[in-house]
Amino acid sequence: MDILSATLLNLSLLGYVVGAAAGLLFLRHEKSANLFTFGGASLAALFGVIACTVPLATGTAATNQSIELFQSLIPYVQFTVRLDPLGAFFGLIVSLLGLALSLYSLGYARGFYGRKSVGVLGAFFNLLLLATTLVFLADNAFFFLIAWEIMALTAYCLVSFEHEQEETRNAGVLFFVMSHIGTGCLILGFLLLFRASGSYGFDTFHVLGDKMPSGQRNAAFLLFLVGFGVKAGIVPLHIWLPAAHPVAPSNVSALMSGVLIKTGIYGMARVFFDFLGTPPNWWGVTVLTIGTISAVLGVLYALMEHDLKRLLAYHSIENIGIILMGFGAALMFLHTGHPLLASMALIAGLYHTINHAVFKALLFLGAGAVLHATHTRNMEEMGGLAKRMRWTAFFFLVGAVAISALPPLNGFVSEWLTYQSLLQGFGTTPSLIRLMFPLSAAMLALTGALAAACFVKAFGITFLAQPRSEHARHAHEASFTMLLGQALLTTACVFLGLFPTVFLKLLDPVTQQLTGLKLSAQLSLANGLVLAGVDSQGGTVSTLGLTLMAVCLLPVPFGLWLFCARKSKTRIGPTWACGQPGLTPQMEYxxxxxxxxxxxxxxxxxxxxxxxxxxxxxxxxxxxxxxxxxxVEEVFQTRIYRPLNRLVLRLSRRMRALQAGSLQAYLIYIFVTLLLLLLFAL
Amino acid sequence: MNLDLLALVLQTALLLLLAPLVSGCIKNWKAKLQNRRGPRIWQVYADVLKFLRKDMVISEHASWVFSFAPYVVFITSLLVGLMVPMLTSQAPLSLFGGALAVIGLLALGRFFLALAGLDPGSAFGGMGSSREMTLSAIAEPAMMLSIFTVAITAGSTDLSQIVQATQGPAWRLLNPTHALAFAALFIVLLAETGRIPVDNPATHLELTMIHEAMLLEYSGRYLAFMEWGASIKQLVLMTLLVNVFFSFGIASELTSAALGVSLLLYGLKLLALSAAVVLVETTNAKLRLFRVPDLLSAAFVLATLALLSTFLFQ
Known part of the structure; x- marks a missing residue:
């Protein structure tokens, strides 16, 4: 690893540790705690951004060796990290978001002064960033699981931060339980891999799947799919997500929706493309189906929400679905032996991963600013905020356009890549399975259009028209650092939207690592102005070109204005209220x-x-x-989880008979178990 | 390069000038079929000019989004028009985006239109926005699937490539794939342009209106941009339909003779499609709002059948 990135990476990790320690040190000094924890986190994240970008940009990431953070005393366990391309890419996401969120938090945490301990919030915030970074960089399954657990536990503490409300406590417990079901599956999965390789090092897992018996390989696939799927929030394992994300403080919600669920995506990318070898067809079909269902159901349930943060949480499910559509298509192409298309589909998924991280965090920060100003998450009590919170409204609008996959912003670009992969996938196989590609593309279109509807609602009801409550009437603009964090993410949205071919260069090492191909040169035409599919006949798009062209067309309406309407005047008047004396907020939709x-x-x-x-x-x-x-209640709640819950409770009631509290009985259990084990060993 | 620029300017001018004429023709013919005299076919031009000159009243509750939306709607319609081949088989902006960008840009215009409907805070605007976004969401899969079917047979999502492919020998209208995809897209066209079984373009102040409800608070030049933008969008979608499915006669090189033939045929094709729209509008009643999804899912089924037939017949 080159010296610069290694040093910066160490500094970054150290920065989070120091930030966490500072939080605990300044428990009683809110202002210092705020400054040191979030200030420290911003610095650490800034180092992280550079440390991860440099190896991706220079292409040195592929040769990076693992480094041991500290000596381990336990066999098989090594605390090693490696800044390989895939890890560096996700490290870039967490650091970029960490930077924007820490800046935002400097202002946001002031809302907790005198109410809650800012030191604790800051300490856990730093720990969560640290653990997530380590998850992406860990080079050993044991270390990975340890980081994974620290991440889950700190996230639990952050979700339950405002534990005075019952809703928050329930959500925290739900998150905790679901998260550990996932971890259980992961442990089993890694044990299967360990059996085949005899080591826990990730380097020994590389294309291990081809050497495993197919039963074990499929079992490992399913275990990892469930294990990482819980974290990513795929349907039907998503139920914790709309419960836990909204109740956390908004900077944490942004971190969870932006980065935490991406650890599931990271895990799937790592395991499916790096470890498990050439996939059988049904893997890809499964992932594509799950992705499509998650996307459509996620957005449909989002539409039913009028809690701004829950709405955003459901959209995370939708976007995870879109990412998995790319991954599923990539798996199918790998099966049929089309590495070029597989790389494009993988790029589509990864591009959407960073896009979703950026715009979802941006939207959550906007929601946080609104929450801060109006003290409610209920959209029905908002309205008229575009005039009171101009900048927040603007940033939220950019995020809304981006997440609705509208040109020229970043959501459009990654969905365009997904569409292209799906379309070109139609020719890869003669079997009926290929009908899945256009049909899931149609579902993606439905998802996109419904997302647009949902964000017309989210932006329109929250920010436009008249305020619907006193709180909204007296809303005020967010503080400077809060706006700064949002501005940073807005810039990232615009950059990722307008300059996809520049960004795709960073993905070259990643696809080289996972599929052996570099695509950025093939995907860019006309000096990077135009983005093309792998088959340049297949279609091209240029968001930058369209934007420039739109600017060139602006003289048409303005010319008409000057030419025809120069003398016309503009008056401000009331909205027509069907002849009623005045328009009240009750008349609004x-x-x-x-x-x-x-x-x-x-x-x-x-x-x-x-x-x-x-x-x-x-x-x-x-x-x-x-x-x-x-x-509206989710069908999964009523049909799956509630019956399951009842079943578990009934079983536990039966089991209670075993635990009668008598010591003698327990001794007998132990004895019998020991006997059985001895017999088993014979 | 100069020729390309010329083509760009020409197509922009054509879009701007032809769009009101098509709307005017449809209005006039519809009136004739209903035994009314109806407005002259030039009336739409006069309306747009009149709106441009008038003073504007802007709602006191509206924010900057309200003033921004007309420009977005107008410019996106024009941009989309530049990506669709009209007289020549190579669209001026085809490098900048194909079918997917067309759908995306139309959605962008609609997004801001719907926001502008909510902005003044009147109940009508919100109602229009809600319905517009719902129906367009239901129409989107059918549109995407039928465009995909066409793109699969042509091997590209680039509209110029599609049109060039359809000029080849392999393309026949009676091919079930194309016929079914055309039927699906025709229904989508009716929905997207707010035509009668879905929305009634001739009505104001009726609880059934969708598109007009969102424009209710607009006046003056913003209204002109909105109306003009809507008619350009209609022209573009009609062009898409006629040029993709009836691509004969489109000029493949920039000679005046080829362009003349192309213009003539293009005009005839547009008139024929307008006549079809008029016939549908006069012979059908407007559907109840919650029956419209049935119509649109019929379009989706047609598109799926088109897709299946590529599988069966090739």
Missing amino acids: TATGFSKPIRMIFKALFRPRRDVQRDYDFSPYFARTIRFESH
Whole structure:
């Protein structure tokens, strides 16, 4: 590893440790705790960005050797990290977000002064960044699992940070349980790999799958799919995600949605493409199907939300689905022996990974600023914030355009790559399976359009029209550092959208590591102005070109204005209110009303329940008071998790008989077990 | 290079000038079929000019999004138009994006249009936005799938490549793939341009309106940009349909003779498609809002069948 990145990487890791320590040291000095923890984290993250970008840009990442962080005393366990291309790419994501989020937190944490301990928040924040970075860099399965656990535990502490509310406590426990189901699967999976290689080092796992018996290989695939899938939030393992992300402080929500769930994506990329060798066809089919279902269901449930942060959390499920569509297609292409297409699909997935990290964090930061200003997450009580929080509104709008996959921003670029991979995949196999490609592309189109609908709702109801509550009326703009964090991510969105061919160069070492091909030269035309599919006949797009062209076309409307309308005047007047004396916020469309058509069209899925109570004197048409309640519950909650929950409780009640509290009985258990084990050993 | 620039300018001018004419023709013919005299076919030009000159009233509740949206709608419609081959089989901007960018840019325009509907805070605007976004979401898979089917047979998502491929010998309209994809796209066209079974373009202040509800608070030149943008979008989608499925006669080189023939045929094809739209509009009643998804899922099924037929017949 070159000296510069190694030093910076060490500095970065050290920075997080120091930041965490500072938080605990300054438990009683809120201001110093805020400054040192989040300031330290920003510096550490800045080092991390450079340390990860340099090896990717210069291409030295592939030759990086692993370094031992500290000596281990236990056999098989080595605390080694390696800045290989895949790890460096994800390290870049966590560091970039870490930088923006720490800056934001400097302002955001002030909201906790006098209420909660900023030192604790900052310490856990640093620890979470540290653990996530280590997850991406660990070069040993044991170390990976340790970092994975630290990450899960610190995340649990952060989710439960505002534990005074019952909702938060429940969400924390749910996260904890689901997370450990995942970890259990991972441990089993790594044990299978260990059996085949005899070591826990990641270097010995490389293309190990080809040497494993197919039963074990498939078992490992399923275990890793579930284990990482829980963390990534694939349907139907996602239920913790919409519960846990919203209740955490907003900077943590952004970190969780932006980076934490990407550890699942990282794990899948690492295991499926690096460890398990040439995949059988059904792996790709499974991943593509799961991806498609997650994308569509994620966005549909997001549309039903009027809690701003829950809405964003559901969109994380959607975007994980889109990423997995790329991965699934890549697995299928690897099976059919099309490494070129596989690389493009993989690039589509990875590109969407960083895109989602950037715009989702941006949106959560915007939501945090809104929450800070209005003290509510309920969109029905917002409105009119575009005039009161101009910059936040602008940044949120950029994020909304990006996540809705609209040109010219970054979401469009990665979805374009996904579409191209799916389209060109149609020719890779003669079997009926190939119909999956266009059909999932159609579902991706549905997802994109529904996401646009959802963000029209999210932005429109939150920021436009008249304020719907007193809090919203008195909202104020966020502080400078909070805006700075958002501005940083906005810039990243625009950069990733307009200059995809520049960014794709960073992905070269990653695809070289995983599929053996470099694609950036092939994907860029006309000096990098135009992005092309691997088959340049297949289609081209240039977000930068379109933007420039749009600017060139601006003289048309402005010319018309000057030519025809120079003398016209502009008046400010009230909105027409059907002749009523004045427009009140009650007349505005609500978030629930906005999504009503979709709720009706997909009512077979949503099974909406509504409760209307009317009080009236003489005729039901002239009600005195109306109480309306509408409720949509996830089908997975009612159909899978609740019955499962009941089953587990019933079983535990049965098991209780075993634990009667008598010491003699316990001794007998131990004795019998010992006997059985001895017999087994014979 | 100069020729390319010329083609770009020409196509922009053509889009700007032809779009109101097509809308005017449809309005006029529709009136004729209903035994009314109807507006002259030039009326839309006069309307746009009138709106451009008028003063504007902007809602006191609206934010900058309201003033920004007309430009986005107008410019995206124009940009999309430049990516679709009109008179020549090579569209001026085809390098900058194909079918996917077309769908994306249309969605961008719609996104801002819907936001502008919500911005003044009136109930009508919100209703229009909600319905517009819902219906377009349902229409999107059908549109994507039928374009994909065409792209698969042509081997590219680039619209110029598609048109060039369709001029080859392998392309026949009676091919079930193309016929089914055309039917699906025709339904999508009706939905996207707010035509009668889906939305009624002739109505204001009715609880069924979708597109017009979002424009309700607009006046003056913003209204002109919105209306003009909408008619350009309509022209572009119609062009897409006629040039992809009936690609005969499109000029493949830039000679005046070829361009003249191309212009003539293009005009005839557009008139024929407009006539089809008019016929559908006069012979059908507007569907109830919650019946529209049935229509659009029929389009999706047609597109799926088109896709399946590529499998069966090739």
